[in-house]
Ligand SMILES: NC(=O)C1=CN([C@@H]2O[C@H](COP(=O)(O)OP(=O)(O)OC[C@H]3O[C@@H](n4cnc5c(N)ncnc54)[C@H](O)[C@@H]3O)[C@@H](O)[C@H]2O)C=CC1
């Protein structure tokens with residue numbers, strides 16, 4: 001399985017403002033790039049914090065790209081995957097609509113009634129971990145389900161945990177032309193933070209796009 005993390009951040013490294021509401025950082029050309037990355041993926045993963053903050057659809061928006069997927073025998077949209085230890089995804093969340101398959105990764109601590117509600121909405125549940133989703137086990141289950149190219153779109157808590165678990169192969173960031181500031185604003189990698197064993201990255205490309213820059217890194221093994 002190949003895991004690519006893609007996120008947009010302000011010039012000061014924030015994914016959003018301290019109010020954690022959805023905010024546009026990318027320009028039109030970057031959203032097209034993200035659309036192509038989605039179209040080349042089997043699954044798109046987010047944390048439930050992102051679902052609660054943004055209610056994303058995580059679908060491929062450009063018709064041409066959707067056609068490309070159909071020609072290649074892939075479903076019109078990649079599967080959507082939510083890391084959601086306590087099964088907090090609202091039943092009316094856009095990720096549970098009919099546009100694509102949806103997987104919810106939960107822990108054993110997720111209440112049974114919440115799990116049933118999500119299953120009733122058509123989600124496939126994967127249980128891994130006692131209190132928090134065990135990402136190594138959950139991603140192994142996704143691989144077993146046939147997913148090869150996996151894209152992660154955030155947020156900062158999930159991205160940190162994926163780096164911590166050694167699951168990230170590539171990191172792509174769009175750095176936009178704005179400053180959010182705020183010590184409580186989400187950054188690219190939040191969680192506990194590393195004090196040793198920092199992931200080491202190799203820069204693979206730098207591209208000027210819209211009024212910002214796309215930085216692509218591979219994670220050293
Ligand atoms: N600019 C961008 O590209 C993006 C911005 N965002 C922003 O990020 C913010 C949401 O990010 P966060 O609050 O960090 O939430 P998040 O999206 O990273 O979700 C965190 C939640 O994931 C669940 N989870 C399950 N297993 C986990 C594990 N092993 N490790 C970590 N989390 C696990 C937990 O319930 C945890 O509360 C919002 O403000 C959103 O707008 C989100 C995605 C992309």
Ligand SMILES: Nc1nc(O)c(N)c(N[C@@H]2O[C@H](COP(=O)(O)O)[C@@H](O)[C@H]2O)n1
Pocket residue numbers: 007008022023024025026030031034046050054055056057058059153154174
């Ligand atoms: N690439 C990118 N640029 C931005 O400026 C953004 N705010 C985000 N946010 C991510 O995209 C999700 C929304 O997806 P839909 O348009 O609803 O499909 C949002 O939840 C973030 O993960 N990304």
